[in-house]
Amino acid sequence: QQQVKQSPQSLIVQKGGISIINCAYENTAFDYFPWYQQFPGKGPALLIAIRPDVSEKKEGRFTISFNKSAKQFSLHIMDSQPGDSATYFCAASMHQGAQKLVFGQGTRLTINP
Amino acid sequence: ETGVTQSPTHLIKTRGQQVTLRCSSQSGHNTVSWYQQALGQGPQFIFQYYREEENGRGNFPPRFSGLQFPNYSSELNVNALELDDSALYLCASGRQGSGANVLTFGAGSRLTVL
Numbered sequence: 734q735q736q737v738k739q740s741p742q743s744l745i746v747q748k749g750g751i752s753i754i755n756c757a758y759e760n761t762a763f764d765y766f767p768w769y770q771q772f773p774g775k776g777p778a779l780l781i782a783i784r785p786d787v788s789e790k791k792e793g794r795f796t797i798s799f800n801k802s803a804k805q806f807s808l809h810i811m812d813s814q815p816g817d818s819a820t821y822f823c824a825a826s827m828h829q830g831a832q833k834l835v836f837g838q839g840t841r842l843t844i845n846p
Numbered sequence: 847e848t849g850v851t852q853s854p855t856h857l858i859k860t861r862g863q864q865v866t867l868r869c870s871s872q873s874g875h876n877t878v879s880w881y882q883q884a885l886g887q888g889p890q891f892i893f894q895y896y897r898e899e900e901n902g903r904g905n906f907p908p909r910f911s912g913l914q915f916p917n918y919s920s921e922l923n924v925n926a927l928e929l930d931d932s933a934l935y936l937c938a939s940g941r942q943g944s945g946a947n948v949l950t951f952g953a954g955s956r957l958t959v960l
Contacts, residue, residue, distance in 0.1 A: 833894065836888030
């Protein structure tokens with residue numbers, strides 16, 4: 734029940750296209766859903782996050798869509814650029830207790846020029 | 847504002863040895879967490895420290911232990927190393943009571959156990 738399932742495992746998108754990564758969770762106590770971006774040799778960096786009281790959050794080219802009833806959320810990258818090539822992780826946590834993030838398995842995104 | 851720094855960057859140990867990894871938290875943060883990231887996997891929560899005490903633990907055995915110091919820096923100690931302990935160990939700092947679990951991660955320490 735603590736798992737977060739992420740798909741696809743890898744994704745190739747042409748420059749200028751839309752990249753879509755999906756995540757699903759089981760634990761309804763989760764109330765914070767961040768997305769992290771990780772480049773090779775670096776730690777994960779927070780990209781964008783959402784709380785379940787909104788269905789969508791947009792920051793620049795990055796949008797999170799959240800479906801509370803389906804317990805699913807997704808990351809959309811508009812106008813994908815080669816510099817977006819990285820591994821993306823969705824995560825979930827609860828505001829109570831330890832600041833524990835439960836991560837998905839990751840999606841390796843490649844943007845072809 | 848400095849970020850999270852970790853040392854060493856890479857290290858190689860043999861099975862049965864012990865290792866200590868170090869982390870300096872981001873300025874203004876008062877919690878530190880450690881995560882294990884196996885190759886090709888998402889990070890797995892090991893434990894979190896707040897006010898120098900363990901404040902939550904993931905599914906890791908007692909040979910994984912930690913410390914948080916008054917300056918909010920931290921150590922991760924792993925005893926009796928096993929081959930499966932080979933991974934990237936990530937330190938993350940945050941601020942308890944900020945209303946959101948916003949964590950800043952370091953670049954990690956890559957441990958290889960032979």
